[in-house]
Amino acid sequence: MELLKKVSILISGRGSNLRALIIAFSSRVESGIKIVQIISNVPNVPGLKIAQQAGIPTTVIDHHNYSNRRSFEEALDICLRRVGTELLCLAGFTRILTAEFVAAWPGQIVNIHPSLLPAFKGLHTHRRVLESGTRFTGCTVHFVSSSVDDGPIIAQAAVPVLFNDNEETLAARVLESEHQLYPFVLNLITSGRLSLIDNKVNIKGSMSPEIVFNPLLMSQRIL
Numbered sequence: 001m002e003l004l005k006k007v008s009i010l011i012s013g014r015g016s017n018l019r020a021l022i023i024a025f026s027s028r029v030e031s032g033i034k035i036v037q038i039i040s041n042v043p044n045v046p047g048l049k050i051a052q053q054a055g056i057p058t059t060v061i062d063h064h065n066y067s068n069r070r071s072f073e074e075a076l077d078i079c080l081r082r083v084g085t086e087l088l089c090l091a092g093f094t095r096i097l098t099a100e101f102v103a104a105w106p107g108q109i110v111n112i113h114p115s116l117l118p119a120f121k122g123l124h125t126h127r128r129v130l131e132s133g134t135r136f137t138g139c140t141v142h143f144v145s146s147s148v149d150d151g152p153i154i155a156q157a158a159v160p161v162l163f164n165d166n167e168e169t170l171a172a173r174v175l176e177s178e179h180q181l182y183p184f185v186l187n188l189i190t191s192g193r194l195s196l197i198d199n200k201v202n203i204k205g206s207m208s209p210e211i212v213f214n215p216l217l218m219s220q221r222i223l
Protein backbone atom coordinates (compact mmCIF):
# COMPACT_ATOMS: atom_id res chain seq x y z
CA MET A 1 0.00 0.00 0.00
CA GLU A 2 1.24 3.52 -0.88
CA LEU A 3 1.68 5.44 2.36
CA LEU A 4 3.54 8.44 0.98
CA LYS A 5 1.72 11.72 0.45
CA LYS A 6 2.26 12.78 -3.14
CA VAL A 7 3.32 16.39 -3.38
CA SER A 8 3.55 18.58 -6.47
CA ILE A 9 5.43 21.86 -6.18
CA LEU A 10 4.59 24.92 -8.27
CA ILE A 11 7.28 27.48 -9.00
CA SER A 12 7.90 30.50 -11.21
CA GLY A 13 11.56 31.27 -10.62
CA ARG A 14 14.58 30.83 -8.38
CA GLY A 15 13.43 27.75 -6.49
CA SER A 16 15.29 28.10 -3.20
CA ASN A 17 12.26 26.90 -1.22
CA LEU A 18 11.89 24.07 -3.69
CA ARG A 19 15.51 23.13 -3.00
CA ALA A 20 14.86 23.16 0.76
CA LEU A 21 11.88 20.84 0.30
CA ILE A 22 13.87 18.50 -1.93
CA ILE A 23 16.71 18.35 0.59
CA ALA A 24 14.26 17.68 3.41
CA PHE A 25 12.19 15.00 1.72
CA SER A 26 13.52 13.41 -1.43
CA SER A 27 15.88 10.94 0.18
CA ARG A 28 13.84 10.14 3.30
CA VAL A 29 11.07 7.66 2.60
CA GLU A 30 10.16 7.67 6.29
CA SER A 31 9.21 11.36 6.01
CA GLY A 32 5.85 10.40 4.52
CA ILE A 33 6.31 12.86 1.66
CA LYS A 34 7.08 12.08 -1.95
CA ILE A 35 7.72 15.00 -4.28
CA VAL A 36 6.26 13.68 -7.51
CA GLN A 37 6.68 16.61 -9.86
CA ILE A 38 7.66 20.24 -10.22
CA ILE A 39 5.54 22.50 -12.40
CA SER A 40 6.65 25.94 -13.55
CA ASN A 41 4.53 28.45 -15.40
CA VAL A 42 7.75 30.10 -16.64
CA PRO A 43 10.18 28.24 -18.94
CA ASN A 44 13.91 27.94 -18.19
CA VAL A 45 13.84 29.18 -14.61
CA PRO A 46 16.60 28.11 -12.17
CA GLY A 47 14.12 26.10 -10.08
CA LEU A 48 13.58 23.69 -12.98
CA LYS A 49 17.30 22.90 -13.05
CA ILE A 50 17.29 22.22 -9.31
CA ALA A 51 14.46 19.72 -9.81
CA GLN A 52 16.12 18.07 -12.80
CA GLN A 53 19.39 17.68 -10.91
CA ALA A 54 17.44 15.96 -8.15
CA GLY A 55 15.85 13.61 -10.70
CA ILE A 56 12.32 14.90 -10.13
CA PRO A 57 10.03 15.14 -13.19
CA THR A 58 9.36 18.69 -14.34
CA THR A 59 6.64 20.20 -16.49
CA VAL A 60 6.39 23.70 -17.90
CA ILE A 61 2.88 25.06 -18.36
CA ASP A 62 3.58 28.46 -19.81
CA HIS A 63 0.57 30.67 -19.08
CA HIS A 64 1.33 32.69 -22.22
CA ASN A 65 0.17 29.71 -24.26
CA TYR A 66 -3.35 29.91 -22.83
CA SER A 67 -5.96 32.46 -23.77
CA ASN A 68 -7.40 32.76 -20.26
CA ARG A 69 -6.90 31.69 -16.65
CA ARG A 70 -9.45 28.93 -16.94
CA SER A 71 -7.72 27.07 -19.76
CA PHE A 72 -4.35 27.49 -18.02
CA GLU A 73 -5.78 26.03 -14.83
CA GLU A 74 -7.44 23.16 -16.70
CA ALA A 75 -4.02 22.17 -18.05
CA LEU A 76 -2.55 22.54 -14.57
CA ASP A 77 -5.29 20.43 -13.02
CA ILE A 78 -4.81 17.61 -15.54
CA CYS A 79 -1.08 17.63 -14.92
CA LEU A 80 -1.53 17.49 -11.15
CA ARG A 81 -4.11 14.71 -11.21
CA ARG A 82 -2.14 12.61 -13.70
CA VAL A 83 0.49 11.90 -11.04
CA GLY A 84 -1.98 11.51 -8.18
CA THR A 85 -1.13 14.79 -6.43
CA GLU A 86 -2.51 14.95 -2.89
CA LEU A 87 -0.84 18.14 -1.74
CA LEU A 88 0.07 21.15 -3.82
CA CYS A 89 2.85 23.44 -2.54
CA LEU A 90 3.24 26.90 -4.00
CA ALA A 91 6.88 27.94 -3.71
CA GLY A 92 7.38 31.30 -5.35
CA PHE A 93 4.53 30.62 -7.80
CA THR A 94 3.43 34.01 -9.09
CA ARG A 95 0.12 33.19 -10.83
CA ILE A 96 -3.06 33.97 -8.97
CA LEU A 97 -5.28 30.89 -8.73
CA THR A 98 -9.02 31.31 -9.30
CA ALA A 99 -11.65 30.51 -6.69
CA GLU A 100 -12.80 27.58 -8.89
CA PHE A 101 -9.33 26.04 -8.92
CA VAL A 102 -8.88 26.49 -5.18
CA ALA A 103 -12.30 24.93 -4.55
CA ALA A 104 -11.31 21.90 -6.64
CA TRP A 105 -8.39 21.26 -4.23
CA PRO A 106 -9.99 21.78 -0.80
CA GLY A 107 -7.41 22.02 1.99
CA GLN A 108 -4.78 20.67 -0.38
CA ILE A 109 -2.95 23.84 -1.45
CA VAL A 110 -0.36 25.53 0.74
CA ASN A 111 1.72 28.64 0.10
CA ILE A 112 4.69 30.36 1.69
CA HIS A 113 4.75 34.14 1.98
CA PRO A 114 7.67 36.27 3.23
CA SER A 115 5.86 38.20 5.96
CA LEU A 116 3.90 37.60 9.12
CA LEU A 117 0.45 37.48 7.53
CA PRO A 118 -2.02 39.06 7.53
CA ALA A 119 0.49 41.94 7.56
CA PHE A 120 2.28 42.85 4.34
CA LYS A 121 0.39 40.79 1.79
CA GLY A 122 1.46 41.16 -1.82
CA LEU A 123 4.71 42.28 -3.40
CA HIS A 124 7.75 44.26 -2.16
CA THR A 125 7.19 42.89 1.32
CA HIS A 126 10.61 43.65 2.75
CA ARG A 127 10.68 47.22 1.45
CA ARG A 128 7.33 47.91 3.08
CA VAL A 129 8.41 46.25 6.32
CA LEU A 130 11.49 48.51 6.46
CA GLU A 131 9.42 51.61 5.70
CA SER A 132 6.95 50.71 8.44
CA GLY A 133 9.58 50.52 11.20
CA THR A 134 8.18 47.26 12.52
CA ARG A 135 10.63 45.36 14.75
CA PHE A 136 9.70 41.89 13.58
CA THR A 137 8.82 40.34 10.29
CA GLY A 138 9.02 36.72 9.20
CA CYS A 139 7.28 34.22 7.01
CA THR A 140 4.03 32.33 6.95
CA VAL A 141 2.86 29.03 5.55
CA HIS A 142 -0.89 29.00 5.03
CA PHE A 143 -3.63 27.10 3.28
CA VAL A 144 -4.59 28.89 0.09
CA SER A 145 -7.98 30.53 -0.21
CA SER A 146 -9.39 32.40 -3.17
CA SER A 147 -7.87 35.73 -2.01
CA VAL A 148 -4.19 36.50 -2.51
CA ASP A 149 -1.89 35.69 0.45
CA ASP A 150 -4.93 34.73 2.46
CA GLY A 151 -6.26 31.55 4.03
CA PRO A 152 -5.85 29.74 7.35
CA ILE A 153 -2.36 30.18 8.79
CA ILE A 154 -0.54 26.96 9.61
CA ALA A 155 2.73 28.25 11.07
CA GLN A 156 4.92 31.32 11.15
CA ALA A 157 8.57 32.09 11.77
CA ALA A 158 9.41 35.42 13.39
CA VAL A 159 12.52 37.24 12.17
CA PRO A 160 13.89 40.43 13.78
CA VAL A 161 14.35 43.55 11.68
CA LEU A 162 17.79 44.98 12.42
CA PHE A 163 18.56 48.68 12.50
CA ASN A 164 21.00 48.57 9.59
CA ASP A 165 18.96 46.17 7.44
CA ASN A 166 18.30 46.90 3.80
CA GLU A 167 15.93 44.99 1.53
CA GLU A 168 18.61 42.46 0.56
CA THR A 169 19.84 41.65 4.07
CA LEU A 170 16.32 41.39 5.43
CA ALA A 171 15.14 39.24 2.50
CA ALA A 172 18.10 36.90 3.00
CA ARG A 173 17.37 36.48 6.73
CA VAL A 174 13.68 35.84 6.10
CA LEU A 175 14.50 33.39 3.31
CA GLU A 176 16.66 31.33 5.68
CA SER A 177 13.68 30.97 7.97
CA GLU A 178 11.43 30.07 5.03
CA HIS A 179 13.73 27.18 4.23
CA GLN A 180 13.19 25.82 7.72
CA LEU A 181 9.52 26.60 8.05
CA TYR A 182 8.24 25.00 4.84
CA PRO A 183 9.62 21.49 5.52
CA PHE A 184 8.49 21.83 9.14
CA VAL A 185 4.93 22.50 7.98
CA LEU A 186 4.90 19.60 5.54
CA ASN A 187 5.92 17.35 8.42
CA LEU A 188 3.07 18.80 10.46
CA ILE A 189 0.59 18.09 7.67
CA THR A 190 1.65 14.48 7.30
CA SER A 191 1.60 14.02 11.08
CA GLY A 192 -2.19 14.22 10.86
CA ARG A 193 -2.32 16.76 13.70
CA LEU A 194 -3.92 19.56 11.70
CA SER A 195 -7.61 20.31 11.57
CA LEU A 196 -9.65 23.35 10.60
CA ILE A 197 -11.95 24.76 13.26
CA ASP A 198 -13.88 27.94 12.38
CA ASN A 199 -11.49 28.44 9.48
CA LYS A 200 -8.50 28.42 11.84
CA VAL A 201 -5.84 25.76 11.87
CA ASN A 202 -5.81 23.71 15.02
CA ILE A 203 -2.66 21.73 15.73
CA LYS A 204 -3.29 18.84 18.04
CA GLY A 205 -0.89 18.96 20.97
CA SER A 206 0.20 22.53 20.28
CA MET A 207 -0.36 25.31 22.81
CA SER A 208 -1.79 27.75 20.29
CA PRO A 209 -3.91 27.34 17.17
CA GLU A 210 -1.41 29.43 15.20
CA ILE A 211 2.04 28.51 16.34
CA VAL A 212 4.99 30.80 16.05
CA PHE A 213 7.88 28.76 14.83
CA ASN A 214 11.19 29.78 16.36
CA PRO A 215 14.08 28.59 14.14
CA LEU A 216 16.41 28.67 17.15
CA LEU A 217 14.37 25.92 18.75
CA MET A 218 14.09 23.87 15.59
CA SER A 219 16.86 21.45 16.50
CA GLN A 220 15.08 20.61 19.75
CA ARG A 221 11.70 20.06 18.17
CA ILE A 222 10.65 16.49 17.54
CA LEU A 223 7.87 15.88 15.08
Ligand code: GRF
Pocket residue numbers: 013014015016017018047091092093112113114139175178
Ligand atom coordinates in the same frame (compact mmCIF):
# COMPACT_ATOMS: atom_id res chain seq x y z
C1 GRF B 1 9.87 33.40 -1.40
O1 GRF B 1 10.25 34.52 -0.66
C2 GRF B 1 8.44 33.01 -1.07
O2 GRF B 1 8.08 33.27 0.24
C3 GRF B 1 7.65 33.88 -2.02
O3 GRF B 1 8.41 33.90 -3.20
C4 GRF B 1 9.78 33.69 -2.89
C5 GRF B 1 10.23 32.54 -3.72
O4 GRF B 1 11.62 32.31 -3.60
N1 GRF B 1 6.31 33.39 -2.19
P1 GRF B 1 12.24 30.95 -4.13
O5 GRF B 1 11.84 30.83 -5.60
O6 GRF B 1 11.69 29.82 -3.33
O7 GRF B 1 13.72 31.11 -3.97
